[in-house]
Amino acid sequence: MSRYMLLLYRGEQGPQSPAERAAEMPLWNELQESLRDAGLLIAGDPLHGVDTATTVRVRNDETEIVDGPFAVTKEFLAGYYLLECADLDEALKQAARVPLAQYGSVEVRPVMDMGAPATAGEQAAAAT
């Protein structure tokens, strides 16, 4: 089993008004429940809007705090799921079930396992 982070990006497409969002809620609830029932769900939450974002950088011991997201793009990070899946295929299958995938993008990233020892693949790759 491996952990995968599903990063949910959306832009101007998709539900905007509170009513439209409310109409979509049953789909999210259904997904959340089925992920939990399947034992795949570790965590998952929506995020507040980009206008609430603050970006922190430390350069030469100086902490720089900037209002706004890391990068201003048309698509923004709207939420995430942290899943425990057998392999990438399973994570991709779950990603396709996210309602936002219909109008936004779901980026699937394997989570590095810092608790367990590195795999031979990682070491071989690091050695090249």
Add this chain to the structure above:
Amino acid sequence: MNAAERSAASGGPPVAVERAFREERAGILATLIRHVGDFQLAEDAVQDAFAAAVATWPRDGVPSNPGAWITTVARRRAIDRLRRTRSLADRTDRLAELARLDAQEHPPVTEDSLVVDDRLRLIFTCCHPALAMPARVALTLRVLGGLTTAEVARAFVVSEPTMGKRIVRAKRKIADAHIPYRVPPDDELPDRLDGVLRVVYLIYNEGYSASEGDRLVRGELCAEAIRLGRLLSRLMPDDAEALGLLALMLLNDARRSARVDDAGRYLALDEQDRSRWDLGRIREGKRMLEAATRLRRPGSYQLQAAITALHVEPANRNDTDWAQIAKLYEVLARVSPSPVVEVNRAVAVAFASGAQSGLELLAPLLEDPRLEQYQPLHAAHAELLRRVKDSAGAARAYERAIALSANAVERTELEGRLQALDSR
């Protein structure tokens, strides 16, 4: 085993190494990946085993079963490498399994079906949609085709370090993202197999089209694609499109050496010396096409193969059944619609029912902005205009096609036709 080692390989034992490399490497690798559960580790171990064969076979003689020898040495190297690896979550289990396999005096004859499964798994892993297309192609050639990184780099006209990085990155993604090493379940199989066939056909076309790069290496790409096509059709004998793709590649390949004359000039189908066609390839291609048709699941590769089969059919080029070809293109345009198919269909219709009918089909394509840079459209347009005696229009279209041509042989041919037009 790199190119230098292989070119140094000439004589008895080196030939045996070469043959084992070509014929058995992918299967040995595929099985070892299943045993060690790690792509890179298995590949390094198999590499070590072939290096050992290069070093010892000339001295000690070729073992009676070269494949089994390589398998055993690779497994032992994998054990060494696993032990050296400082930490690995399931190292103990892997080592135990390998040690168990190694302890068997006479390893059981590996069941054919198991080997078949291993190779299929490997193909599906290399062609996984989570990898970028160039990476799928490179990985497939490197891992299943047994081309060296340098050869793959030369074929795709990129530097060896660039190609090396591309392959390493793909392997790292397979390991880190846990791209599964398995044949996809039935619900995903059709889509995924489509993807695999696309990779193989892309490799073939890269070799066949020869838009740039070393012609010799390009020929090797065609040969590798056909080898992969044979492998797939053997592994999945019930898949009509896998057979169709193999048929298509064989029938095209039959004409490969006849496409260019001794002076390097490009020859159109009707100018080719038919005695230079490879009859063995044509026979095999037709046999594959018949086998595919019997499965009664038509598809785009089978249709393209059927069209190509009609092209190579008559001994006399004037007997080509253009009406039938035009009809097949019409079906193909429905099954897998693409502007490219439409252009070919227009040309076939022009041969079947006159240049004017062809021009009518080309008209909407010439308006399509996606086809503005599509050289074959403008070459076909020029040719049809010439036939209806519109010299001025033909000249403009030839110039357009020449400007878009990336291939020197093809450009020379078009320039020749343009001049023939002027001299009239």
